[in-house]
Amino acid sequence: MKLKQLALISLGLMAATASFAQQKAEDLIKTRQGAYKVIAWNVGRIKANVDGQFNKDEVLKAATAIQALANAGLGALYAPGTEKGMGYHETAAKPEIFDPNNKKIGEVAGNFGKEANELAKVAATGDKAAVKVQLGKLQQTCKACHDDFRQEDHHH
Amino acid sequence: MKLKQLALISLGLMAATASFAQQKAEDLIKTRQGAYKVIAWNVGRIKANVDGQFNKDEVLKAATAIQALANAGLGALYAPGTEKGMGYHETAAKPEIFDPNNKKIGEVAGNFGKEANELAKVAATGDKAAVKVQLGKLQQTCKACHDDFRQEDHHH
Numbered sequence: 406m407k408l409k410q411l412a413l414i415s416l417g418l419m420a421a422t423a424s425f426a427q428q429k430a431e432d433l434i435k436t437r438q439g440a441y442k443v444i445a446w447n448v449g450r451i452k453a454n455v456d457g458q459f460n461k462d463e464v465l466k467a468a469t470a471i472q473a474l475a476n477a478g479l480g481a482l483y484a485p486g487t488e489k490g491m492g493y494h495e496t497a498a499k500p501e502i503f504d505p506n507n508k509k510i511g512e513v514a515g516n517f518g519k520e521a522n523e524l525a526k527v528a529a530t531g532d533k534a535a536v537k538v539q540l541g542k543l544q545q546t547c548k549a550c551h552d553d554f555r556q557e558d559h560h561h
Numbered sequence: 562m563k564l565k566q567l568a569l570i571s572l573g574l575m576a577a578t579a580s581f582a583q584q585k586a587e588d589l590i591k592t593r594q595g596a597y598k599v600i601a602w603n604v605g606r607i608k609a610n611v612d613g614q615f616n617k618d619e620v621l622k623a624a625t626a627i628q629a630l631a632n633a634g635l636g637a638l639y640a641p642g643t644e645k646g647m648g649y650h651e652t653a654a655k656p657e658i659f660d661p662n663n664k665k666i667g668e669v670a671g672n673f674g675k676e677a678n679e680l681a682k683v684a685a686t687g688d689k690a691a692v693k694v695q696l697g698k699l700q701q702t703c704k705a706c707h708d709d710f711r712q713e714d715h716h717h
Contacts, residue, residue, distance in 0.1 A: 436602045440595070443592060463634065470630055470633040473622075473626040477622050477625070493595075
């Protein structure tokens with residue numbers, strides 16, 4: 406095999422590897438965008454219940470889904486290579502969320518998990534007023550993370 | 562107020578209502594597409610664990626997320642008005658899934674919920690071989706629904 410042939414094969418493999426990495430990154434970005442969309446849907450359902458007619462079963466299902474996603478390990482969806490680029494839409498993640506030395510990340514993620522676990526507990530009691538208070542606490546943790554780590558002009 | 566003015570206001574309101582309905586439909590379609598993306602991510606994580614190194618904690622988190630979504634009431638995301646159109650991408654749902662008299666829908670959804678509940682139980686035991694078997698059963702319920710209700714040329 407000639408050197409030129411080897412070089413061409415090597416270039417082809419590099420292109421294929423880059424393309425695979427890009428596809429994988431797009432998939433991870435789509436997944437995290439999808440996860441937040443599903444969380445927002447469930448937050449909205451609970452909000453509709455505490456502001457209107459309260460269906461304990463629906464609230465508990467929604468709170469359980471939020472809890473499971475909050476504890477699922479969404480951090481894995483911010484793998485290296487996913488700092489920029491398209492998922493379903495251009496990522497709205499700020500560069501700061503990819504800094505392994507940023508202690509704020511563990512803090513906001515921990516608070517989200519803590520309040521989501523508490524919301525699931527409160528939802529199980531069926532106490533509408535208590536659910537309303539706890540939903541507010543959860544939403545504060547969403548806002549805290551968005552304030553620090555989401556570009557407001559990018560998401561939709 | 563003249564009749565012509567009233568007619569114009571009325572037309573404006575109708576356009577606004579139609580636009581709101583379309584936005585709401587797009588949001589529901591995005592949410593269901595996001596939910597399946599998140600389910601697929603978690604199925605993929607469990608598959609990687611049963612095919613390679615097994616991390617009980619990761620498998621349990623993933624199985625819990627699938628279970629919570631399977632029981633969240635995803636059927637609400639197939640509300641009237643969402644039969645066609647764009648979410649993150651063109652919906653891949655077949656018209657059959659919007660037929661309230663189609664008994665197959667409850668059957669496939671029920672099987673998905675049943676196997677997802679069982680997968681979460683098996684995941685809690687940490688038995689790799691049993692998780693592999695149960696994941697296969699869950700995937701069968703995914704396939705059964707896709708075969709009947711998903712247009713294979715539309716999804717991505």
